[in-house]
Amino acid sequence: MQLAKPVWWTWDHSTNWTVNQPGKQNMGASNFYGKCGEQFVAEYTRAIRFAAAHGIEAIFIAGLLRDGHGGLDAARKVAQIGRDAGVRICGITGLLAYGGIYYEGDSPWSLDRFLKAHPECLAVDREGRPLVKGFGNGMSKKVRHACGSNAKVRDFVLRSVEWLFKALPELGGLQFETGDTGVCQCAACRKRYSSEAEMISYDDMAELYPKVAEIVLGSKPEAWAVCETYAHFLPRRKKARACFACGMPSEVPALLSGVPKEAHFQWVGDGFIDPKDTNYEWVGEGSGDPPWQAGEGIPDRLRQHRHIMRAHYGTHWSGRVRHRLAIERIRKLCRLSASAKLERISLFGEGSAFHANAEFNYLAGCFFSTHPEASMEAFAAEVMAPRLGGPGLAGDFIEWNRQSEENVLDESIFQKLMAYASRTDGAPQRRWLWLGSFLQSQLWDREY
Numbered sequence: 001m002q003l004a005k006p007v008w009w010t011w012d013h014s015t016n017w018t019v020n021q022p023g024k025q026n027m028g029a030s031n032f033y034g035k036c037g038e039q040f041v042a043e044y045t046r047a048i049r050f051a052a053a054h055g056i057e058a059i060f061i062a063g064l065l066r067d068g069h070g071g072l073d074a075a076r077k078v079a080q081i082g083r084d085a086g087v088r089i090c091g092i093t094g095l096l097a098y099g100g101i102y103y104e105g106d107s108p109w110s111l112d113r114f115l116k117a118h119p120e121c122l123a124v125d126r127e128g129r130p131l132v133k134g135f136g137n138g139m140s141k142k143v144r145h146a147c148g149s150n151a152k153v154r155d156f157v158l159r160s161v162e163w164l165f166k167a168l169p170e171l172g173g174l175q176f177e178t179g180d181t182g183v184c185q186c187a188a189c190r191k192r193y194s195s196e197a198e199m200i201s202y203d204d205m206a207e208l209y210p211k212v213a214e215i216v217l218g219s220k221p222e223a224w225a226v227c228e229t230y231a232h233f234l235p236r237r238k239k240a241r242a243c244f245a246c247g248m249p250s251e252v253p254a255l256l257s258g259v260p261k262e263a264h265f266q267w268v269g270d271g272f273i274d275p276k277d278t279n280y281e282w283v284g285e286g287s288g289d290p291p292w293q294a295g296e297g298i299p300d301r302l303r304q305h306r307h308i309m310r311a312h313y314g315t316h317w318s319g320r321v322r323h324r325l326a327i328e329r330i331r332k333l334c335r336l337s338a339s340a341k342l343e344r345i346s347l348f349g350e351g352s353a354f355h356a357n358a359e360f361n362y363l364a365g366c367f368f369s370t371h372p373e374a375s376m377e378a379f380a381a382e383v384m385a386p387r388l389g390g391p392g393l394a395g396d397f398i399e400w401n402r403q404s405e406e407n408v409l410d411e412s413i414f415q416k417l418m419a420y421a422s423r424t425d426g427a428p429q430r431r432w433l434w435l436g437s438f439l440q441s442q443l444w445d446r447e448y
C-alpha cells in the first residue's frame, strides 16, 4: 500500500511556535504580520525542529517573502535551517492574487507593486471596477487581483517564478494557486472561461499551471511543484459553478492534464472526509456531494501525477476554535489517502505543540500516515498513553474533547482531570493542565 506522508501548510502571520509572543494572530489568510520581524525565523526554527523529530516531510509557507520579517535573507535562512534538518521548505504563492511571489514589500516581484504600476493589468468585476477585496476581518489585507488574459500579467508571473528559484536556491518547492477570492470578469476573460467562473477559474489554472510547474521543476530536479485545485478530485454531483472545497467539475481533468506529470496536485478533503464538518460556510455545506469512500481514486487523466490531500482540521477554518482535537478525522484522511494511492497528506502546522490537542493532531498525521489501517485505540495506546502518564487515560482525553466540541461537557470532569495532572509531572502534566485550561475556556466563552 502506498503511504501518504505528512506535510504542513502555514501562513507566516498565524504561525505561533512561541506561545507568548506579542502580535501573534490565531486566524486568517493574507493578514499583516503582527510580530517583530526577527520572530519569523524563530517561529519556523521551532516548527522545523518538531517536523524533523516526527517525520513531517515539508513545511509550506504562505507569506514567505515579506519585507516586515526580513525578506529574502530571512526566507533563505529558514529554508537552509529546514534543509539542514531534513525538512523541505516550500513557498506558497498566489499567481493572480495574494501578492504574487514576493508577498509583501518593495520588490519588483511583488504582484501588488506590479499592479499599482500597471493598473491596466488589474482584474475587474462585472461592473468593470477593479477587483480589490479582502477577507473582511481587521487583520486581512486587501487583495489585488490580476487579469488572467493579460499578456503582461502572464509574462510577469512566469518571470517572477524564474527569479524565485535563482534568488532562493535553498527552497524545496512551490505551491501555487491562481486565487480563490474572485476572478476577472473582463470581456476577454469571460470569453476564455469554459464554464462560469466567479471565485475561482480552472481556465486560469490550465493556462498558468503547466508553465509554472515547468519552471519550478526545471529549477532543480528535486523541487516540488504543487498545483492547488481548491476542490476534491471526486466529480461534482450537484453544484455547477466552481466553488471552494466542492467536488471537481467534469471538464477539469482534461483542462489540467497539460501539467507535467512530475508535479503535484493538491486537493481539499475536509467535508468529503467528515460530512458533519460543515460548520463553516465554504466547506461542504450546500455542495451536496457525498463523502469520499475508500478506493475512490484520482481520475484517469491525472493519475500519472503526484497528489496531496489537504484538510483544515484543528484550525479556526474547520471549527472556529483553534486546536480542536481532530485525530479521528485525521485517521480517515490518512486511510482514504492511502487507499487512493496519494503521496501526501497536508495539515496546518501553525500552532505550537505546546497545545496538547495540536500536538496530538500532528502526531496523528504522522502515525496514521505510516499505519493507515490502524485504529483509534492503537493510536491512543501507542502514542497518547505514554504522553499522558499511562495506559487507559487517552480515552478520557478524547471523550472530554468530544463533549466540549458538542457543548455537552460535564463540569464534574475537572476533579478527575486534576487528579490525572497531579499524578504526573513534566510534559504529561502539562498536557492535562493545558486540556483543563482549554476546556474551561470553552465554558467561559459559552457561559460568562
Ligand SMILES: [Zn+2]
Residues within 6 Å of the ligand: 123, 124, 147, 148, 149, 150, 184, 185, 186, 187, 188, 189, 190
Ligand atoms: Zn480579464
